[in-house]
Amino acid sequence: xxxxxxxxxxLLLALPAPLFAQGASWKMDPAGSRLEFTAxxxxxxxxxxxxxxxxxxxxDPDKPAGGSLDVTIKVTSADMAxxxxxxxxxxKDWFDYSGFPQAEFHSTDLRRDGGRYVARGTLSLKGVKxxxxxxxxxxxxxxxxxxxxxxxxxxxxxxxxxxxxKATDVIGADVKVKFKVKLRKG
Amino acid sequence: MLRxxxxxxxxxxxxxxxxxxxxxxxxxxxxxxxxxxxxxxxKLNLYxxxxxxxxxxxxxxxxxxLWRLSGRVPALPAEMAAWERLGAHLSxxxxxxxMIALPLTGWVISxxxxxxxxxxxxxxxxxxxxxxxATADLFASVHGWLVSLLALVLVAHVGAxxxxxxxxxxxxxxxxxxxxxx
Numbered sequence: 256x257x258x259x260x261x262x263x264x265x266l267l268l269a270l271p272a273p274l275f276a277q278g279a280s281w282k283m284d285p286a287g288s289r290l291e292f293t294a295x296x297x298x299x300x301x302x303x304x305x306x307x308x309x310x311x312x313x314x315d316p317d318k319p320a321g322g323s324l325d326v327t328i329k330v331t332s333a334d335m336a337x338x339x340x341x342x343x344x345x346x347k348d349w350f351d352y353s354g355f356p357q358a359e360f361h362s363t364d365l366r367r368d369g370g371r372y373v374a375r376g377t378l379s380l381k382g383v384k385x386x387x388x389x390x391x392x393x394x395x396x397x398x399x400x401x402x403x404x405x406x407x408x409x410x411x412x413x414x415x416x417x418x419x420x421k422a423t424d425v426i427g428a429d430v431k432v433k434f435k436v437k438l439r440k441g
Numbered sequence: 442m443l444r445x446x447x448x449x450x451x452x453x454x455x456x457x458x459x460x461x462x463x464x465x466x467x468x469x470x471x472x473x474x475x476x477x478x479x480x481x482x483x484k485l486n487l488y489x490x491x492x493x494x495x496x497x498x499x500x501x502x503x504x505x506x507l508w509r510l511s512g513r514v515p516a517l518p519a520e521m522a523a524w525e526r527l528g529a530h531l532s533x534x535x536x537x538x539x540m541i542a543l544p545l546t547g548w549v550i551s552x553x554x555x556x557x558x559x560x561x562x563x564x565x566x567x568x569x570x571x572x573x574x575a576t577a578d579l580f581a582s583v584h585g586w587l588v589s590l591l592a593l594v595l596v597a598h599v600g601a602x603x604x605x606x607x608x609x610x611x612x613x614x615x616x617x618x619x620x621x622x623x
Contacts, residue, residue: 296485296556296557297485297486297489297557297558297559297562298559298562298563299557299558299559299565300557301557336555336572337554337555337556337572338574339554339556340556343480419481419482419483420481420482422482424482425482425485425486426482426485
């Protein structure tokens with residue numbers, strides 16, 4: 256009897272995790288979604304955007320536990336609106352487009368945080384994996400929902416800005432990341 | 442003595458002249474160094490200094506023009522020939538025109554290139570043109586030509602002042618010197 260029970264438990268544990276994921280699955284509508292970042296340049300805000308990214312979510316707003324959030328960001332789609340700057344950020348000192356064209360965030364720890372939610376997970380950016388908390392607000396809309404939030408990352412942790420650029424007096428240490436994701440069930 | 446009179450410059454006019462002279466020489470050097478520096482935090486800082494100094498020069502120039510237009514300027518020596526008077530007026534007009542045109546074209550470059558900028562890292566400078574690479578490139582070359590013209594006019598200005606002093610032996614140079622009060 257004991258053997259059978261432990262065998263059953265073993266089988267259950269061996270099952271792939273997504274089978275246990277709870278909540279509806281959501282897909283991103285790229286047209287209504289934005290992923291922005293704001294660095295600082297000589298103490299003035301320097302805004303940028305990742306034009307291409309994708310979000311997949313399993314999420315029940317009433318029962319966030321057991322959900323999951325997966326975001327892939329095409330780092331090479333970054334646009335800071337200044338031709339000279341766009342030329343610079345592709346280099347090894349900054350995003351290193353050829354070495355690390357994609358960034359990812361994965362979370363399987365979604366929970367409520369007051370009237371909002373927070374996804375705790377791992378951000379992989381420029382070859383560095385770092386635990387990150389992504390807070391977000393959830394707003395159901397007619398046909399879907401939007402998730403919105405912002406967080407602050409320190410560029411130095413991810414080796415963004417090497418050599419002389421490590422100094423933070425000219426290009427600030429903190430980068431604010433802001434997102435608005437339009438989601439459809441599916 | 443504050444106001445200018447028929448044969449001397451007042452203290453404010455002298456102060457404007459020498460402070461702006463120092464700023465303009467420093468500004469030309471800063472601009473040349475900033476352009477040729479390799480892309481680095483130092484280069485970005487040099488540009489902030491250069492742009493900030495440009496805005497300071499433009500603000501000082503506005504005050505200087507108000508001051509100048511509110512009073513008279515000392516007369517040129519009576520023995521100057523017509524062509525010399527014309528040269529004096531033309532070069533002074535060009536100096537004022539360039540002191541306006543250089544900061545303004547710089548402002549256009551800064552606006553068109555869309556680089557965030559705060560004067561001396563504090564006061565945000567509003568854009569006067571929409572972001573556009575072609576505009577930025579065009580005005581960068583205009584800015585460069587204007588500074589070459591400024592260099593020529595400065596050579597004429599300094600040369601003429603020295604000629605007044607050492608060849609003509611008149612008071613045109615000495616009456617602008619800060620320590621002369623007569």
